Amino acid sequence: MKVTGAQALFMALEREGVEIVFGIPGGAILPAYDPLIDSKIRHVLCRHEQGAGHAAEGYAWATGKVGVAMATSGPGGCNLVTPLADAKMDSVPIVAITGQVPTPVVGNDAFQEADITGITMPITKHNFLVKDANELVETIRAAFHIARTGRPGPVLVDIPKDVQLQEITWRWPEEVDLPGYKPTTKGNLKQVREAVKLILASERPVLYVGGGVIKADAAKELYRLAVDGRLPVVTTLMARGAFPDDHELALGMPGMHGCYAAVTAMQKADLLIALGARFDDRVTGQLSTFAPEAKVIHVDIDPAEIGKNRAADVPIVGDAKDVIVKLHAELKRRQEEIGGPPDRSAWLATLERWKREHPLRYEQPSDGPIKPQFAIQRLYEHAKDAIVVSGVGQHQMWASQFWRFSEPRTWINSGGLGTMGFAIPAALGAAAGRPDKRVIAIDGDGCFQMTAQELATSTTERIPFITAVINNAHLGMVRQWQELFYEERYSQVYLSHEVPDYAKLAEAYGCVGLRAEHPEDVDAVIEKALSVTDRSVVIDFRCDPREMVFPMVPAGASNDDIILGPEQIKPTKDPSEAPVA
């Protein structure tokens, strides 16, 4: 069958199981937008390519499938840079398809030309420039294979306009030929046995669960391992929902704004069982004083993560699900031989005490301004089974802390890159991928203003979700650092409670706009928002600008020096190596 490159592109996307593409057309991608009309694939017309990219990410986070974004050459591709970098840092499987100027003028500074493969080389898992339509289908095939297998990540395919128009014979390659790409997925059994020996010898073990467990869809397997082995669990910012927060073995989130029990359990542990986690600086604090007594079992699909920040006593390269299943089987077998898990009642009792004595806390005065934590907690009480998407800043930390997660893929955020503006487009993508679920973006007022235009997309494409703006009139997280580390010298962090009027802006976008100004409004406003199902809703929670996120381990400090509340603040300087949130 003779087809154009553009037709072949959509036939290939259909073969890959793509249901939805987020994008914006333009000159160099025009040929591809024509066969789109006849395709089964749904196109969601975003208002900014960054929105399309984050929507593809949100879709991938929520569904586990590969998200797809499409853009034109030059400025279109350049607008995808942030989502691609975000997806690289957080191992999110997306494929970006960009138009390129025709091959004869590539390199000529033609109109809307940008060397997008050059620009995105360090922020993609791989990228391709397709110079001949005869290679297009196998390239698309390879792109999806690379994006979704091994350590997932973003792949960009750049297709010059003449290649989209070139006529070829359709052929679907059965095999993907990538001689240099053979990810190790099966964990080594000898290593698994070594790991189980360490687990059985450990008096103070902690399962340190990272985003890899979510990516591997291994939450059920993790549950069995934790419960049968009586192993307490911390879930990182990337892994919230991998283990139910209400379980007695759950310690919550570790790291810079982690719970006392989670942070301290890792510090005092004699064994860390890291599953799909990468010993990120936001988790370890000062590396030299992190978990000083702990041996380390490190399970990761990416060999480059093992030993990168912390040496591993037992390294296991493999897919988290495969390795967890093997660990569980071996642990169960050995425990049956020795009559059950070792007695770790003292350790578990200590953890229980830490959880009891140092819970997350805040105070909501009945006559005072709304505390952000209160708004988030009330949202949780009303919509426990929602998918929560967050921006970056204080509200992100509070959302992660105060939402009680029980299911994987119900928490979506920008962890590694910390991309403000992530929430609204990612919520759009999540809602498009999971129409059966309620999606709630918990966003900052600063973040909201970076990508709010996708509310228009939500209205016109009928993809409703709720946005809860934690409006503290500030770039709150930066304000917090200035309060703590710059002697309260506030520099360029004030935004305003009133500008823009979030409720009016919502209405202008065709959404329902609501506002809560006092603690007693909160429940009613949330109920009202939840009663709307045919449109998106924006709630403007007018919150206390002074509230700070605690606990906190200042950047570069040791996790031993965790600060539990404002009363423990000692004047310190911003350490030079520590970037802002």
Place this chain on the structure above:
Amino acid sequence: MSANGNGKRLHTISVLVEDKPGVLTRVAGLFAARGFNIDSLAVGPTAEPGLSRMTIVVQVDRKPLEQVVKQLNKLINVIKIVELEPGEAVERELMLVKVRAEGETRARVLEICDVFRVRVLDVTHKTLTIEGTGTPEKLQALLELLRDFGIVELARTGRIALARGDAGIRDRGRRLKAVGEREAE
């Protein structure tokens, strides 16, 4: 093998890559992004169509080297990486050097060429252009001597190397891998 004050050592790594557009940029970019200076990098085709070999010399500690190698391994177009230890590999470099050689100095330059068994490729009234092949150490020694006469220009290919013995990079070469990856096989 030379070492500098930081305890860093020169490492020669041989990288088998698919001959795809951009592969050199990807490899070089990775070194740059991780903050490593490349001492030399030589690329050329191999006996297998579609495959090239890069010989890269870097000065780093063992641990960062491992990290870079693991990152290199993640590049889709990289097929295999081996580190070539000094004693276990043959190493060569080619250089072309144009040196001032007028009047009575000419005889002295020619004498040095003789001792080093290197060839003169071009002669003018004022200069000699010399082709030097050998181990990087030998070329370094030669350059030191020629420097006294005045070097007009210099071009070096960078080091290329192959492991001694029967095995090629494909069959037996010690591939540098993550600890865990090694266990996994």
